[in-house]
Each structure stands twice: as structure tokens, then as C-alpha cells.
Amino acid sequence: MPKLRLPKLFAALAAVLFLSACKAEVLAPTGDIAAQKRDLLLISTGLMLIIIIPVMVMICWFAWRYRASNTAAVYKPNWSHSTKLELMIWAIPLLIIVCLGALTWVGTHLLDPYRPLARISEDRPLDPQQEPLQVEVVALDWKWLFIYPQYGVAAVNQLPVPVDRPIQFTLTSSSVMNAFYIPHMAGMIYAMPGMQTTLHGVFNQEGTFQGLASHYSGAGFSGMRFKAVATDAEGFDAWVAEARAGNRALDRAAYLELERPSENVKPETFASVEPLLFARVVNMCVEEGKICMAEMMMLDAQGGTGLAGTVNMSALIYDKYERRGTREPVFGWEPFKVLGFCSTEELEQMLAAKPASANATAVVSGPLRGHGMPQPVEPFGGQPDRYITLVQPSSGSAPQL
Numbered sequence: 001m002p003k004l005r006l007p008k009l010f011a012a013l014a015a016v017l018f019l020s021a022c023k024a025e026v027l028a029p030t031g032d033i034a035a036q037k038r039d040l041l042l043i044s045t046g047l048m049l050i051i052i053i054p055v056m057v058m059i060c061w062f063a064w065r066y067r068a069s070n071t072a073a074v075y076k077p078n079w080s081h082s083t084k085l086e087l088m089i090w091a092i093p094l095l096i097i098v099c100l101g102a103l104t105w106v107g108t109h110l111l112d113p114y115r116p117l118a119r120i121s122e123d124r125p126l127d128p129q130q131e132p133l134q135v136e137v138v139a140l141d142w143k144w145l146f147i148y149p150q151y152g153v154a155a156v157n158q159l160p161v162p163v164d165r166p167i168q169f170t171l172t173s174s175s176v177m178n179a180f181y182i183p184h185m186a187g188m189i190y191a192m193p194g195m196q197t198t199l200h201g202v203f204n205q206e207g208t209f210q211g212l213a214s215h216y217s218g219a220g221f222s223g224m225r226f227k228a229v230a231t232d233a234e235g236f237d238a239w240v241a242e243a244r245a246g247n248r249a250l251d252r253a254a255y256l257e258l259e260r261p262s263e264n265v266k267p268e269t270f271a272s273v274e275p276l277l278f279a280r281v282v283n284m285c286v287e288e289g290k291i292c293m294a295e296m297m298m299l300d301a302q303g304g305t306g307l308a309g310t311v312n313m314s315a316l317i318y319d320k321y322e323r324r325g326t327r328e329p330v331f332g333w334e335p336f337k338v339l340g341f342c343s344t345e346e347l348e349q350m351l352a353a354k355p356a357s358a359n360a361t362a363v364v365s366g367p368l369r370g371h372g373m374p375q376p377v378e379p380f381g382g383q384p385d386r387y388i389t390l391v392q393p394s395s396g397s398a399p400q401l
Helices: 002-020 032-065 083-110 233-244 252-259 277-282 293-301 306-311 344-351
Strands: 119-121 133-140 143-148 153-156 158-162 167-173 178-181 189-191 197-201 207-213 225-231 268-270 313-315 336-338
Touching: 032 083, 032 119, 032 197, 133 158, 133 178, 133 189, 133 277, 143 158, 153 158, 153 233, 158 233, 167 178, 167 189, 167 277, 189 197, 225 233, 233 268, 252 277, 293 344
Parallel strands: 133 167, 158 225
Antiparallel strands: 133 143, 143 153, 153 268, 167 197, 178 189, 178 207, 207 225, 313 336
């Protein structure tokens, strides 16, 4: 009977592994960027195992070799130094650290999420004439909104994309910081309110893949998932046509309703999207009459609005604290909003400024020269810095706000 305990123990451990139901998505990607990240992970792990495995083996060997019952082991209480041993102990780890450092530096720069793709796959270069698919992503409570500005449609909790076509994601959030992650396609990147981040990726195989929020964001976090559906070009065009055939429009009023917290939301599409809606989300001025962040920064850069600005406020009914059911007065007042100063034409000109990154050409993968490498540009053009909001500057004003 005691002889059967070991097989039973192994059988129980195997059952636990099967019950875990884990999928090796990170190690079996279907996109080139994710594949490069996997290779970086595996190579780095292999380099570290060059040290880890011998150390673990030597720990076991020393414990067995110099056990109390082994009287044949040589005992040298006065031994203190060995040049050969010291050289091996320090030289090998130093070489591995140098290799890891070089590999990590090069890999992280080549896989910078702001860096446009240089190839479609390992054996297929990027066609300079191929236009990337632009997807504007808004992290809501608790769902994902995807806007396709090139096609004028939008979707909630579903992301249809064509295979072998570069995808440029532009991300922001409506209330709290979140994290956008499709393990099969690319790495994770944060989405933050009032800010804009960029991620480039591509799918090389057709299929349906899991997308999720990898940063805890509240009660409905567990249901904040979506399906990324990679199809051929014809399949994607058919989905766009089907979405356009619907009768729902995503205007500012519809967005404010969609923004309200809800859990486990089923996928839905919008046949049309109000122009500049994403720019208003980034600038936190979707509400009618509310001043945009870019406009406020422009006024601040010009010296502010003086005494007139202190009374330029209106009651804010649709407030994030109120819609979450936790009214939070500001200094004892009811929630308020600052009204805009710009005319409608000026505001449209400011928000319609196209990101310079949308027309960026692919960056050659090498050579890398540290700070000499081209840096990402901010969404509204200008100097190559990662500023989020930039208005059209007036003559003599600062080019970045």
C-alpha cells in the first residue's frame, strides 16, 4: 500500500495543473510584436538560467557531498581563496549581465509602443503604401469603446480588425487609469483620463482573441473584457458595412449615456460617430458648453482670464461623482463646470488638428544610437515630445502647453 502513495501524489498534481485551465497566450502569439516580446522573454530567461541552473545543482551537490555521514569528503578549514574560482564566479555573471543589458536596451527600444511598425512579420516587410488602421480606444466604466475614424463607425466590447494590416491604437480613459492588453497581438499600455497614449500592433493570423483590462478599475473590472476578431480584408469590410447599416449614432449625448458605469456589457455597434468626439473625450469636454482642457491651457499660457474667469461657471449636472452615486461637493459648493471661451469655429479648429503620428512613416529597425533615435510625436503636432494636448499656438506663444 505505501508504494502507491507516490503515483497518487503525481496524479493529484497533474489534476491540479489541468484544473488551472491556463492558456499560453503570451508564449503562443499571433502577432509579430507579441512574437518579438515572447522571444525577448525567452532569450532573457535562458540567459538567466545559465546561472540559476548550475547554482541550484551545486546547492544540492554540496549538501549531498558534505553531509555529516560522508567521512570521505575532504575537510579544509583553513582554505580561503582560489583565483580560478573567483574569476569564474565573477566573470560569467558579469558577461551575462552585459548580454542581458544590451538585449533589453535594444529590445525595449525596438518594441516601443509609440514606434511605428517596421515589418508585418518576420519574413514580410512593411508596404509603405499600406495605410495603417486607426482605432481610437476609450476605457469606460466598465467596458471598451472602439472608434474607427477612417470608417466613421464605432463598437463596444468588440474589435474587428483585418490581418496583416498595421494597427495604430490611440487610447484614453473617461474616469480612472486603465490598461489595454491583447496578449496575442502586442504588449500592454495604459489609458489615462485627460491624456493620450499610442500602441502599434498587427495580427498575422485569423481568429478570435481575448482582450482585457489588466489594471484593476473598480467593481466591474472582472467583466471588462472584449473579443478581438482578426479576419481577412473582405471580412472586415463586410463588418464595416453591417455596422453602417445600423440605426444608432454615437453623438455626444449618446456617449454620455454610454459612459455611465455598467457591467458585463454585450457587444454593440454604432453606424456613425460625431466628428471630434475622441478629441473631446481626451480634452474632457464632452458635456455641452464645458471648457476643453486644451482651451484652458491656452488661456493659462496667455496669462489667464482674470476676474472674469472667476464667475465663468455653470452647474454641472452630469458629474462623475454623481453618476457613480457618490456626490462630492467642491469646497461646499454644488459640482460646477467652467464654460468655454472659444467660439465654435475656434474650438473645431483646435480639436480637429490631426496628430502628426498618423502620417508617420515606418521607422527602420536599426541601428540604434541612444538619444539620437527618433522620438514619438504628440497627437496635435509640434516638437517631438510626448505631450498629450496641444492647441494651435498663437504668434509668440509657447509651442507646447
